Amino acid sequence: MLLEVDELRAGYHGLEILHGLSLTVGEAEVVAIVGANGAGKSTTLKALAGEVRQYGGAVRFDGRPVGHGRSHLVARRGLMLVPENRALFGSLTVEDNLRMGSWGRRGREGFSEAEVLELFPILRERRSQRAETMSGGQQQMLAIARALMGAPRLLMLDEPSTGLSPKLTWDVFHAVHAIRERGVSVLIVEQNAGQVLKLADRAYVLESGSVALEGEAVALADDERIRAAYLGG
């Protein structure tokens, strides 16, 4: 397994939010985490990126531990988080944002700038536009594109569909599919379970900081409990 999370307990200022969470992500696999508001989805991704304090359990990426406070080192090893707020360099152009992304590459083979622009053609047209002047959907694409420039082995996306129309959401999900085809694993958090379960290979349902259900995404999409709680019955 590329990522192994074993009984992880983590939270903020001594307050435990994740209560013994276990999950795995394999090579070239798309795994979804779904769950209600406040279930701990974002906290999970931040903990995996080394941004949240761990109180117990273990996180291993490519066989080596991921600890708290080492997020830049974790990214250099190829575990990259695209946060919900996208964290772009707003005053820089699309092109410069992409260049900044390639600094973490460390000799790993990955997407070239031309390939990234092929994946998101709108960014080619907007190459010299400042990031902060673009629409939410375009900024989301740029945030993913910038992460790809760092040659991730596992890309973590926190609610990439936030603020996007259904059409743009499908464009982003289509890109995720293409990213996986290139051998990169994707761990994707979404509140909207309906669409993401069609995209993912496997999924975990989070409830109050632990895994309530897990399995093949197609099976979960058919599960009565999921349908009732997240897909409107």
Ligand code: ATP
């Ligand atoms: P959402 O879809 O609303 O983002 P989520 O499933 O991603 O939900 P989290 O954002 O991980 O949930 O939040 C889980 C819990 O952790 C919530 O109770 C939240 O208030 C708390 N929390 C999140 N961030 C912090 C923080 N920086 N400091 C303290 N508590 C936090």
